[in-house]
Amino acid sequence: MRPVYALGAGAHPWGKWPEKPQLQLALEAMSAALADAGIVWTEVQGLVAASSRFEGGMGWGLHANEVVQAVAEQGIPCINVGGACAAGAIALQTAHALVASGQYDVVAALGAERMPKGFIPRPPGSADDRSDNDFLRWVAMGATNPAYWAIEARRRQHEHGTSERTLAQASALMRRNAGGNRLARYRDPISEEDVLASPMVADPLHLLQICPVSDGAAAVILGSEEFVRRSGKAAVRVAGCAVGSGQFGDPARRIPTISSTVREGVAHTSEVTGAVRAAFELAGIGPEDVDLLEMADNSAWHILAWPELFGFYEPGQGDWMLEQGKLAIGGELAINPSGGFLSFGEATTAQALLQVSEVLWQLRGEAHGHQVPDAKVGMTAVLGLGANGGSVILTR
Amino acid sequence: MGKAAERFVVEGLVEQTPAGPRLIGSRCRGCGTTYFPQKASCPNPACTDKAPVAALLPDQGTLYSYTVQRYQPPPLFRMDGWEPYLLGLVDMGDGLQVMGMLTGVKEQEVRIGMTLQLVTEPLYCDDDGTAVLTYKFTPAGTAL
Ligand SMILES: [Zn+2]
Numbered sequence: 001m002r003p004v005y006a007l008g009a010g011a012h013p014w015g016k017w018p019e020k021p022q023l024q025l026a027l028e029a030m031s032a033a034l035a036d037a038g039i040v041w042t043e044v045q046g047l048v049a050a051s052s053r054f055e056g057g058m059g060w061g062l063h064a065n066e067v068v069q070a071v072a073e074q075g076i077p078c079i080n081v082g083g084a085c086a087a088g089a090i091a092l093q094t095a096h097a098l099v100a101s102g103q104y105d106v107v108a109a110l111g112a113e114r115m116p117k118g119f120i121p122r123p124p125g126s127a128d129d130r131s132d133n134d135f136l137r138w139v140a141m142g143a144t145n146p147a148y149w150a151i152e153a154r155r156r157q158h159e160h161g162t163s164e165r166t167l168a169q170a171s172a173l174m175r176r177n178a179g180g181n182r183l184a185r186y187r188d189p190i191s192e193e194d195v196l197a198s199p200m201v202a203d204p205l206h207l208l209q210i211c212p213v214s215d216g217a218a219a220v221i222l223g224s225e226e227f228v229r230r231s232g233k234a235a236v237r238v239a240g241c242a243v244g245s246g247q248f249g250d251p252a253r254r255i256p257t258i259s260s261t262v263r264e265g266v267a268h269t270s271e272v273t274g275a276v277r278a279a280f281e282l283a284g285i286g287p288e289d290v291d292l293l294e295m296a297d298n299s300a301w302h303i304l305a306w307p308e309l310f311g312f313y314e315p316g317q318g319d320w321m322l323e324q325g326k327l328a329i330g331g332e333l334a335i336n337p338s339g340g341f342l343s344f345g346e347a348t349t350a351q352a353l354l355q356v357s358e359v360l361w362q363l364r365g366e367a368h369g370h371q372v373p374d375a376k377v378g379m380t381a382v383l384g385l386g387a388n389g390g391s392v393i394l395t396r
Numbered sequence: 397m398g399k400a401a402e403r404f405v406v407e408g409l410v411e412q413t414p415a416g417p418r419l420i421g422s423r424c425r426g427c428g429t430t431y432f433p434q435k436a437s438c439p440n441p442a443c444t445d446k447a448p449v450a451a452l453l454p455d456q457g458t459l460y461s462y463t464v465q466r467y468q469p470p471p472l473f474r475m476d477g478w479e480p481y482l483l484g485l486v487d488m489g490d491g492l493q494v495m496g497m498l499t500g501v502k503e504q505e506v507r508i509g510m511t512l513q514l515v516t517e518p519l520y521c522d523d524d525g526t527a528v529l530t531y532k533f534t535p536a537g538t539a540l
Binding site: 118119122129130131135136137138139140141142143144147150151152154155158199200201202203204205248249251253258259260261262263 | 405406407408409429430431432433434436439440441442460461462463464465466467468469470472473474475481483485491492493494495496497503508530531
């Protein structure tokens with residue numbers, strides 16, 4: 001494999017954009033990424049799209065093709081990948097492989113999503129019987145996604161004594177980080193009291209401790225060493241890039257299943273921890289080298305638990321790290337300096353590419369308003385429905 | 397009037413035995429792993445036989461964790477007289493943890509580690525008056 005660099009990134013601000021079709025969000029993110037990389041469409045040799053789930057793609061995910069048909073019909077390979085909320089990471093992994101192999105010099109990865117109002121519907125054609133977990137969890141017990149995260153959070157309280165206040169502090173930190181990020185949807189500061197005063201959704205998680213859904217789009221352009229030199233920008237390398245699926249015996253309460261078969265010694269959320277471990281190995285570094293972590297905070301529980309699962313510190317230590325301010329911008333390990341999913345709301349397939357964009361801007365020192373001082377190594381971690389995990393490490 | 401008609405929300409989840417309800421899972425003849433609900437194959441990568449057969453799970457387990465579902469789930473879920481309810485994750489032994497609603501216990505009385513008994517209860521009545529049941533867990537010793 002030859003070295004691969006992040007040439008540029010672009011994103012449409014997260015929010016609700018009823019007047020803009022998803023294709024428009026995608027085109028705006030791509031335009032911003034091209035401008036950031038200092039290249040034009042004719043230099044793009046391939047496009048990988050995280051197939052949008054809810055709109056466009058001609059119903060089966062031909063998302064990249066729609067983009068080039070709209071803006072640059074030039075015969076380049078269009079690859080469309082699935083993976084739910086991890087699809088962006090899988091798109092980046094694919095683009096990385098295309099450049100690392102030497103087959104192409106410049107490949108873009110793109111994700112854009114407009115989320116449906118209210119509950120996410122089951123896909124058409126799903127079986128209404130016991131073979132379909134997503135049917136069972138609704139009809140047999142009405143288990144919503146937050147209920148799964150709440151069951152994890154409650155167990156953490158039991159094992160580590162995590163307090164409601166610490167869980168509230170996690171949300172307050174995310175909002176404080178988002179305050180300086182123009183791309184984030186929710187940027188007003190919130191206090192721990194505000195979090196605890198918001199309606200209880202699934203005990204112990206309140207409304208402000210659960211990520212909402214948003215519309216958004218992000219694109220990252222990868223390229224060879226020659227192209228990053230030409231761009232005149234800081235050379236930020238993709239030092240590690242991996243995707244993973246689940247391990248048998250994983251104790252995570254995996255949405256939408258209604259049971260887990262747990263085996264001793266198997267990592268929790270193994271699809272993500274496996275990808276993180278593989279990314280570390282490829283980069284030849286460890287947790288102690290990382291300055292910032294952009295991770296999928298679907299709930300406040302994730303902020304406390306995930307860095308522990310990745311080996312940044314011991315199980316249970318996340319509470320202390322947070323309380324001591326060590327996870328804030330300027331702390332030992334900045335977690336989600338962007339503001340995270342809690343401040344953006346999740347635009348599923350676009351989310352992982354926003355994470356990589358954020359890390360790129362951080363390493364260039366361009367994360368105005370929420371910059372991690374002297375950031376040199378940044379990591380992303382994301383989980384997608386169906387046991388998809390992805391992780392990316394950028395270094396400069 | 398005879399006994400009102402009953403059915404389960406989903407076929408093949410629960411078996412009513414003379415000694416009470418039991419969940420229907422699978423036990424793999426190849427590697428011995430227990431699953432719920434029934435599986436078509438065995439996801440244990442080290443298992444070479446992949447031969448799951450239907451098996452009744454124990455009728456008791458211990459509470460591993462829980463939450464309260466505070467807002468009404470989307471319409472696929474039906475419940476007459478909706479109100480927030482407890483959802484538990486129950487350790488059934490052999491490494492198998494099963495999610496289900498809790499009944500017959502107040503939130504303040506719930507304790508991680510408590511022994512729970514499998515029961516069935518109606519969730520709602522169909523338009524034709526059929527009671528539609530699901531499985532739930534209740535503190536052991538209180539089940540009727
Ligand atoms: Zn087996």
